[in-house]
Amino acid sequence: MTYIAKPLFAHPSLTKNAVGFTRRDYEGRVSTLCAGCGHDSISAAIVQACFEIDLEPHRLAKLSGIGCSSKTPDYFLGASHGFNTVHGRMPSVLTGANLANRELIYLGVSGDGDSASIGLGQFAHAMRRGVNMAYIVENNGVYGLTKGQFSATADRGSKSKKGAVNHDSGIDLVAMALQLGASFVGRSFSGDKDQLVPLIKAALSHKGAAFIDVLSPCIAFNNHAGSTKSFDWVREHNEAVNHLDVMVGRAPITAEYAPGEVISVAQHDGTVLNLRKVAADYDPTNRSAASAFLAERNAAGEVVTGLLYIEPDAEDLHDNLDTVEAPLNRLSDADLIPGSAALAKVNAALR
């Protein structure tokens, strides 16, 4: 399975980013997913995004659950520590890892089975706690590794490859993330790299719970007529609300926009998000309006994509817990052990 390392050979003319890495330095092992899988496009988008924001690969920790999507962290960022946890429980493990060291960047990769079925509870609670992370769901509406059962995000009326019709309502993780208090919510499509890469860049530089739902058709089990998660269906029904450009620190704003067309949002770490409007009057900083817009377009059969909501000055779990700035995993014995004199006082209070 996932043991084939890519050759390290790289052409000397490969461009380096500001921290001295080439795009190849962000790659991982050779993917073992089906040829043409949408998930591989997402892995490539993650590689591109990390390269472009000048991230030192080892400063990121990648965590996943179980399933096709959760295998992908082996296929990007080979110089990062990775953790393939248990089914549906990546959010709690990521939360604990984040508590231990608040300085790293945390990327959670999950799937629709992992996050919307077995892991719905943990997904919800990680969002409402404001864990500082980028959480990507590679959403194909189907269980791939076990060969084609519906997942909880499959739309009602959607047809399986074997012809069964799904009679349960589909869970919309974007709507849930909005309701639960995620401070960055986006949706994209694995086939639209131009839209996806900036979204991942923005999510990785966001402070707080950043969620991206990426529709990622399963070419083996969910890419047929009658499926609402196929390449054709998503392309036909995709309605982007905006186009995003991410400006990292010193990067100059190159694009020229007519007045009123662009919303600029400065994030906690100094990155600036320029959002070029597509849908008229769509305000991505208004949570309730975003929810209402989504519900309305969803009812009309559209798949709304783009940066749907952002709260640029969000607080994260560490802010709420009021923990020290230094990572907890680096505190010294002197920081941690109160000593015998303090213990004598504790004893005295217990007599």
Next chain:
Amino acid sequence: MRALSAVNDFVVKFANVNGSGSASANGLFVKAILRSGVPVAARNIFPSNIQGLPTWYEVRVSGEGWLGRRGGVDLMVAMNPQTWDRDLAEIDPGGYLFYDATKPLPPSKFRKDVNVVGLPLTALCNDAYQVPSQRKVMKNIIYLGALTFLLGIEREVVETLLAEEYASKPKLVPANIEALGIGYEYARANMPPLGLQVKKADGVGDRIFVDGNTAAGLGAVYGGATVCAWYPITPSTSLAEAFTDYCKKLRTDLATGKGKYAIVQAEDEIASIGMVVGAGWNGSRAFTCTSGPGISLMQEFIGLSYFAEIPAVIFDVQRGGPSTGMPTRTQQSDIITCAYASHGDTKHVLLLPEGPGECFEFGAQAFDLADRLQTTVFVMLDLDMGMNEWLTAPFAWDDSRELDRGKVMTAEMLEAGADFGRYLDIDGDGIPYRTLPATHANKGAYFTRGTSRDRYARYSEEGAVYVDNMERLLRKFDTAKQLVPAPLTRRAKKQTPYGVLFYGSTSPAMDEALEQLEAQGLHLNAMRVRAFPFSGVVFDFIGAHELVFVVEQNRDAQLRALLINEGGVDPARLVKVLHYDGTPITARFIGGELKARMGSTGASAQGEMAK
């Protein structure tokens, strides 16, 4: 009629209604006796309920310092009409019944062999107080006043305690002292002192009075825990609360006011252990505390911690099982489920503290062991030691002690060319090196997974690779035997073919039972097991005796099963002595059982085995 007579050696049981405010009065009663220098063992017997159901508080006054339950009741303070009949029945012949005599009761409601002490409590209270809420609270203080006189406790001692109790609300002090006086004066004017008396002594010394959950929470602070993720469950909740309180006091950064700790009340036990595993993976000392149902929910993650080798500490405050069982009663019934938690072949380290002192000690040590062994370490408390305050030696800490972080490979080691294989056994002790995320820019990163992998953390389902790893995990478990707390032996004064093994909260009752048996000429060597995996000393002990009793507080003799399974011991040599009705084991029970069986032959022990 016979009237029991004793100084500093009797059992008082309070029968109350839950939520009536009796707990603080009963607590003051115990503190007053302790302040008189007389050792006390006190146990709450409470329902899974906030208001209305019966609750009992059993206080053993023991000048000799016995801290287990004795069994039997000498003075019943019967404040709950719902349980009157059973409370009355529990009093030893010649004992005393203290009750509210405001309303007359027919003679059929009493026993001829019990001395009746009736205090018109409701009448006294209603005369003195008009406000219902005041009546409810002060009623308890009035009976405390009467008992103070009847048992010969110094009134000033109780008054001082009331002043300390309400130090933050000084207005309440005179009112409480007045209520105490109402009961005290009525008793002095109308009743003779009881035959049971408290006499000032010097038997307490510098000992502290504390429950095991508080001690374990404090131990986690001293053990360097920085992440606590937990979900409320009786009887473990107060452990997380104690950790929180002590962190606020002892782990707040003075300059910034920020916490050098993170505590998350998770959405359930699965998320709790998930956070612990995530934090442990990332190099923080992390724990959760729970009880049996939580352990059941955590199984999958415990297996991940075992197989992916991630440090974690779980405090299991055991209660009556199975299922929801008896949530507010005590048992030692999670031993097997913790020792072999999760699917596949697993074994886990268990620490078995005997009371609050070791809850602190093991509570701190567990984190060193988890880091050293890179696995889950269980600290097995139970409700009896966890939620009841026990008299114990003051906590001690050696300031020269350093936290043992185990084998963590640093950037310097990687830079110097160390061969990093996450599951590579370099030292032959089965323990590999690990790296923490972000250690080095391009060395030492690896992919952690619950699937099978080779010594360099590369996925593999090859049989030989899998077996190599599983055998190393066994070597690691073998290493653990040298690191965990060793068993403690108490030698009999005379040569004997009998031995007895016990663990955990059975300890105080066992100490007393052994002394009683010795006084009767019955000798046993005793060993207190303090951890799993078992040290070889345990099996040597079994081998040195013809018959070994294994005393436990569960139905299925779980520790005995572990001994047989792990040590290949002949089951006929290990005799079950089991107490599992949910109440703490008593010296009377242990003494009675051992005495009855020591006379019998090996044949009847065989019969017991076959039962």
